Amino acid sequence: MSFLTETLAWLVDPANWVGAGGIPTRLAQHLLFTLVTLLVAALIAVPTGFLIGHTGRGRGLAVALSGAFRAIPTLGLLTLVALWVGIGLNAPYVALTVLAIPPILAGAYTGFEAIDRKIIDAARAVGMSEAQIVLKVELPLGLPLLIGGLRSATLQVVATATLAAYIANFGLGRYLFEGLRIRDYGEMLGGSILVILLAIVLEGVFALVQKLVVPRGVTAGLPIDIRDGSSRSRPVMESTIEEGNSHVHSE
Amino acid sequence: ASGDPLAEPSSSAGGSTIVVGSQAYYSNEIIAEIYSQALEAGGFTVDRQFQIGQREVYLPDIEAGKIDVFPEYTGSLLQALDKAAVGGTSDATYAELQTALPDDLRVLDQADASDQNSWTVTADFASKYDLTDIASLTNVTEPITVGGNSELETRPYGPTALKDKYGISIAGFVPVEDSGGPLTVKALVDGDIQLANIYTADPNIKTNNLVALSDPDGLFFPDNVVPVVSQKIDDSAAAILNKVSAALTADTLVDLNAQSKNDQLSADKIATAWLTKAKLI
Amino acid sequence: MIEFHSVTKRFPDGTLAVDDFSLVLPSHKTTVLVGTSGSGKTTLLRMINRMVDPTSGSIEIDGADIGTLEPVKLRRGIGYVMQNSGLLPHRRVIDNVATVPMLRGMAKKKARDEALALLDTVGLDRLLANRYPSQLSGGQQQRVGVARGLAVNPNILLMDEPFGAVDPIVRAELQQELLRLQRELGKTVVFVTHDIDEAFLLGDQVVILRTGGKVAQVGSPAEILANPIDEFVATFVGADRGKRSLHLENHGDGDIVVDETGRLAGVLVGSGPSASPSTVSSESKAGPRGPGASAQGGDSR
Amino acid sequence: MIEFHSVTKRFPDGTLAVDDFSLVLPSHKTTVLVGTSGSGKTTLLRMINRMVDPTSGSIEIDGADIGTLEPVKLRRGIGYVMQNSGLLPHRRVIDNVATVPMLRGMAKKKARDEALALLDTVGLDRLLANRYPSQLSGGQQQRVGVARGLAVNPNILLMDEPFGAVDPIVRAELQQELLRLQRELGKTVVFVTHDIDEAFLLGDQVVILRTGGKVAQVGSPAEILANPIDEFVATFVGADRGKRSLHLENHGDGDIVVDETGRLAGVLVGSGPSASPSTVSSESKAGPRGPGASAQGGDSR
Amino acid sequence: MTWIWSNLDLIWDRTFDHLILSVPSIILSFLIALPFGWLAHRYRASRAVILTTVGVLYAIPSLPLFIVLPFIVGTSIRSPLNLIIALTLYGVALMVRVVADGLGSVDRDVQQSATAVGFSGWTSFWQVELPLAGPVLLAGLRVVAVSTVSLATVGAVIGAQSLGSLFTDGFQRGIQAEIIAGILATVLLALALDAVLVLIGRLLMPWTRRSAIGVVARPGAVARQEVTT
Numbered sequence A: 001m002s003f004l005t006e007t008l009a010w011l012v013d014p015a016n017w018v019g020a021g022g023i024p025t026r027l028a029q030h031l032l033f034t035l036v037t038l039l040v041a042a043l044i045a046v047p048t049g050f051l052i053g054h055t056g057r058g059r060g061l062a063v064a065l066s067g068a069f070r071a072i073p074t075l076g077l078l079t080l081v082a083l084w085v086g087i088g089l090n091a092p093y094v095a096l097t098v099l100a101i102p103p104i105l106a107g108a109y110t111g112f113e114a115i116d117r118k119i120i121d122a123a124r125a126v127g128m129s130e131a132q133i134v135l136k137v138e139l140p141l142g143l144p145l146l147i148g149g150l151r152s153a154t155l156q157v158v159a160t161a162t163l164a165a166y167i168a169n170f171g172l173g174r175y176l177f178e179g180l181r182i183r184d185y186g187e188m189l190g191g192s193i194l195v196i197l198l199a200i201v202l203e204g205v206f207a208l209v210q211k212l213v214v215p216r217g218v219t220a221g222l223p224i225d226i227r228d229g230s231s232r233s234r235p236v237m238e239s240t241i242e243e244g245n246s247h248v249h250s251e
Numbered sequence B: 001a002s003g004d005p006l007a008e009p010s011s012s013a014g015g016s017t018i019v020v021g022s023q024a025y026y027s028n029e030i031i032a033e034i035y036s037q038a039l040e041a042g043g044f045t046v047d048r049q050f051q052i053g054q055r056e057v058y059l060p061d062i063e064a065g066k067i068d069v070f071p072e073y074t075g076s077l078l079q080a081l082d083k084a085a086v087g088g089t090s091d092a093t094y095a096e097l098q099t100a101l102p103d104d105l106r107v108l109d110q111a112d113a114s115d116q117n118s119w120t121v122t123a124d125f126a127s128k129y130d131l132t133d134i135a136s137l138t139n140v141t142e143p144i145t146v147g148g149n150s151e152l153e154t155r156p157y158g159p160t161a162l163k164d165k166y167g168i169s170i171a172g173f174v175p176v177e178d179s180g181g182p183l184t185v186k187a188l189v190d191g192d193i194q195l196a197n198i199y200t201a202d203p204n205i206k207t208n209n210l211v212a213l214s215d216p217d218g219l220f221f222p223d224n225v226v227p228v229v230s231q232k233i234d235d236s237a238a239a240i241l242n243k244v245s246a247a248l249t250a251d252t253l254v255d256l257n258a259q260s261k262n263d264q265l266s267a268d269k270i271a272t273a274w275l276t277k278a279k280l281i
Numbered sequence C, D: 001m002i003e004f005h006s007v008t009k010r011f012p013d014g015t016l017a018v019d020d021f022s023l024v025l026p027s028h029k030t031t032v033l034v035g036t037s038g039s040g041k042t043t044l045l046r047m048i049n050r051m052v053d054p055t056s057g058s059i060e061i062d063g064a065d066i067g068t069l070e071p072v073k074l075r076r077g078i079g080y081v082m083q084n085s086g087l088l089p090h091r092r093v094i095d096n097v098a099t100v101p102m103l104r105g106m107a108k109k110k111a112r113d114e115a116l117a118l119l120d121t122v123g124l125d126r127l128l129a130n131r132y133p134s135q136l137s138g139g140q141q142q143r144v145g146v147a148r149g150l151a152v153n154p155n156i157l158l159m160d161e162p163f164g165a166v167d168p169i170v171r172a173e174l175q176q177e178l179l180r181l182q183r184e185l186g187k188t189v190v191f192v193t194h195d196i197d198e199a200f201l202l203g204d205q206v207v208i209l210r211t212g213g214k215v216a217q218v219g220s221p222a223e224i225l226a227n228p229i230d231e232f233v234a235t236f237v238g239a240d241r242g243k244r245s246l247h248l249e250n251h252g253d254g255d256i257v258v259d260e261t262g263r264l265a266g267v268l269v270g271s272g273p274s275a276s277p278s279t280v281s282s283e284s285k286a287g288p289r290g291p292g293a294s295a296q297g298g299d300s301r
Numbered sequence E: 001m002t003w004i005w006s007n008l009d010l011i012w013d014r015t016f017d018h019l020i021l022s023v024p025s026i027i028l029s030f031l032i033a034l035p036f037g038w039l040a041h042r043y044r045a046s047r048a049v050i051l052t053t054v055g056v057l058y059a060i061p062s063l064p065l066f067i068v069l070p071f072i073v074g075t076s077i078r079s080p081l082n083l084i085i086a087l088t089l090y091g092v093a094l095m096v097r098v099v100a101d102g103l104g105s106v107d108r109d110v111q112q113s114a115t116a117v118g119f120s121g122w123t124s125f126w127q128v129e130l131p132l133a134g135p136v137l138l139a140g141l142r143v144v145a146v147s148t149v150s151l152a153t154v155g156a157v158i159g160a161q162s163l164g165s166l167f168t169d170g171f172q173r174g175i176q177a178e179i180i181a182g183i184l185a186t187v188l189l190a191l192a193l194d195a196v197l198v199l200i201g202r203l204l205m206p207w208t209r210r211s212a213i214g215v216v217a218r219p220g221a222v223a224r225q226e227v228t229t
């Protein structure tokens, strides 16, 4: 198991922690790339998902499309777009945004759908306008699932953003490719471990955020009559989050 | 090495079937296909195991005797086998490679065709700064960004060597993991990079009006095409492969590659056409 | 006063939910719509606050055609209580009650103060104000629902099977609570149920609907009970099953009232129409068009 | 005969669900456990088929301590019907009914034939046999649940709020159906409900439980109704709210029976204990310890 | 696009290679996830451990995993087995959670009633809990299938033949049609496998096909299933 010691040696080598190719720089690049990708994907997927969830229309199409999106191999998309737009971060941004959209979209619209229709109905009946229903009822109640979708998208993007290094001097993926090419497994595994650590940290952040934003009333309390609706949808919520997690990180 | 996990206990298929391998590289596959068809015409049965990745993936299999014939490039293979190799002329490299190979492997005759690394620029760039050979890059007054596979950055002929050996100032390095393929060429043409490592047999050099700077000092190892073979290759098979190598000239290889890239023909069609024309089958 | 003029509702999928329905719902009275599942009760109710718009016909509130009013504004002036309370699970009880006043622009502080007072009105402990709906029992939730419906002090209160999901004991409590509230507040209540007992208890006017949104009979409870207009109504009120046909049995401990199915209805305590104080309210309830509910005596409790 | 001897159940989390409970449940009779939520009804019921084991005390069936019996085998010999029917949603109606006989090793063909016959017994159309439970109405599902409970021809039938989830009209139907079945089959039925009306209608013996698994009163419906032992029972049976205190009012159309809350109970049709044929069954039900239920006349329908 | 028509044989061969890699992985991940998912569902204590492990597994970039795996399990880096193991790992990572959630989604009333009528623990698991978790399991399996097919393309980078080979080859030769063909074939293959799973689900779970008389039986389960279509 010499590769383990090699990996450790690479990780603690001070030379790898400084300069333009150093771990802090690449880590920051990776993180930034991930965040931008998620932001773009969210800007596309969240409003779309909410629209679908709110109106109940176009759902079949969205479901079919995000299924197909999920099947698109990131490696293929990356190489194809790269041939069109050239080197740099453009192609990875496109490919990874496509990767991130399905889980976020699923999170957004299932989040809306999982809300008990009666609650929305009651909100309308007491005189909330459509905008108020979206902002004050559907958004807070759909948030846990939406965040679940974002969370799984983040996991995938972090792992798959290593691909950006295929055509750009960028991110933690550089260690993977370089290590692979020069058969330096310590570097390659070290890079992988950094990616995993980053993913775990982001997971933690999300877990925290999820805890903060989940409306208290949705989790608190005893399972009495009324809660049936919401308590029943709990397991559903949990698992739709997971279904968002179609770990398609093709490299 | 016993510690190398990539190695696997040898268990050759046995029998009279010859296993021909190729890199996951289109040009290499064409050569492998030529070998295969030539061997088949000579009465051998061939098992094609093409597109099996980069050298780090297939080399252990060759060393383990699981592949009988593999098209290789003298300089690159030498460097892979022996990090301290000195290289030199084409013949010197070939001779050094023969000694560097493990006992039960050998190389047959090398072809005239070579597909070696080169420092390449666009024709416009070349004429603007009057570039002919690598050393003349010192003429360039604008920042030079270099593009190529990851490993290039640390290779003895890489950006560092350019700086140390010739005093050329390099502004940056951009990895493009397509081994000097279309993306690298596009980056060069688009001006995203100014200097690229592109294989000399790449038809893109011609198509895109690029200039491969000459290398009078032997910065790069020569990379003549050569079949690496196992013990299973007897004299008659070796004779067939040597005949192929004899016919395989530098221009031929560029032409074959062009058929693949520009005409989008498949490797077997290209191979059959060439072998027929060269009267080898 | 709410008037339905030849109202018909056909849903886009072709379902004829309400068919040529005309009725006057008097102010300050409780009108109960009762009928089996799918008879169009909810649809009728929701047409009053424009959650559903009629396909043809018109609805007037105090003479104004609601078709010309802005739905959101209209709804903010009408109380609405539904089964399972429909409370917002992510807001505390107090904020649920204060929701609509705040939507209408009332200051948060004031809205909350009024909401607290409303908790008293519906008989809820103020200590529950800071809980989330899921932390309340079904009956408590329903009370919050009523408080929310009352929050804007509406003239009209729409209630769609508000007590459908709570157990019979709590249900009985809530019904009494509603009777008390109605005596105090005198709203125009439109109440939907499929429990005929509940309808008879709460309704000044009871509307029995057949499947397909057709009116089978309209009248006071006593009228309907005494003179079911047809077989359907008789079946519906349970007259045919003997549930309404009571007789006395003596067990030594007193006269026990039993129906034809063998169900024990209770013990006979009085026999004259004014033998107990309760008859005051009973009579006015059972009688055809008694005085306004708000004028009924509260002494029966 | 089922006997509880000083049975106590404390759950691992410390909840004392049943506290020193002793009772004899006579064979071929219906014993109804009634009480508010959390009073330990379900826990008591489940101790009979060892879904729950008592912390202390013992339970005997026909003299045998069930603590010594193998639970799975015991359960296969006791019918069990629960709210929401508890049918297996992935099996057709017929297979749901045939499940237990097949678990006990009966051949598929035979089990299905018997299951079909049981559908007749519970008044279900055989055409429904090949449907899935979700394709039935709530009332139909409940009937299938009863059929399944009867499938092994058990002496004992445990029913945990079997009619809790169906609407009042269907519920009344199912109650009558159960009375009919019980007249025909004479099982030892243990029935849990929180509806006191239902308890009085169905029970030969009614057990009123307080929260915490304490017995408040045991007796026949008439005994309890006439002599509630304490305030709690009086409240529970509705005597205090006047629900059980009926009086007559005359509206010209006949004597209308009204309770103190103003609820119309029905129309008086007879006044003597044997004025109508229905009194035969009513009397035997209401009387303290009437003859075995199976011996009751079926002519009242 | 003429490239596609003149290379249908090649596309077909790669599709077949792709199936050889992905189908066993999908099946294996389901089988392996079952016991772990059951454990996570059954024992609170194991749940956290199992699900966290699975979560970390999830975050491993696939390229290094493909390369490191032979170090650990001792297969040849070029062996399809290596890739199948890696794909299975990812599948398991996804599926364990689904199994746990699926078993958790089974109506407690139904379970209780099964116990009450005399199902023993083991019989109840196979005849009641597992089939009733079926819709959730199917939904998860469909996601696993689609992602496995997509992920298998990465094998091309390390020389495992698959539809991904069309990307690397097309990339080197600058033939866009080849890459597009690879993407299309991958998506179609994924959707085809998905359709097969749906079909199998229909056959094995006939009770989910016809919904209740008026009521939509379980909106949650339906939505959940459709998320993954």
Ligand SMILES: Nc1ncnc2c1ncn2[C@@H]1O[C@H](COP(=O)(O)OP(=O)(O)OP(=O)(O)O)[C@@H](O)[C@H]1O
Binding pocket: C011, C012, C013, C015, C016, C017, C035, C036, C037, C038, C039, C040, C041, C042, C043, C044, C194
């Ligand atoms: N939005 C809708 N689209 C189509 N049909 C509808 C819609 N809403 C109600 N219906 C149909 O209209 C009829 C009346 O429905 P409504 O909800 O008013 O009945 P209801 O009397 O309230 O029944 P329940 O007692 O079950 O609540 C039913 O057949 C119902 O299926």
Ligand SMILES: Nc1ncnc2c1ncn2[C@@H]1O[C@H](COP(=O)(O)OP(=O)(O)OP(=O)(O)O)[C@@H](O)[C@H]1O
Binding pocket: D011, D012, D013, D015, D016, D017, D035, D036, D037, D038, D039, D040, D041, D042, D043, D044, D194
């Ligand atoms: N498995 C359990 N663990 C801990 N406490 C339990 C468990 N089962 C029941 N209890 C508690 O025991 C008490 C009695 O419960 P039980 O279910 O027997 O009541 P019940 O009378 O059937 O109520 P309901 O009418 O709501 O069905 C309650 O306080 C309940 O919370």
Ligand SMILES: [Mg+2]
Binding pocket: C041, C042, C043, C160
């Ligand atoms: Mg309704």
Ligand SMILES: [Mg+2]
Binding pocket: D041, D042, D043, D160
């Ligand atoms: Mg219970």
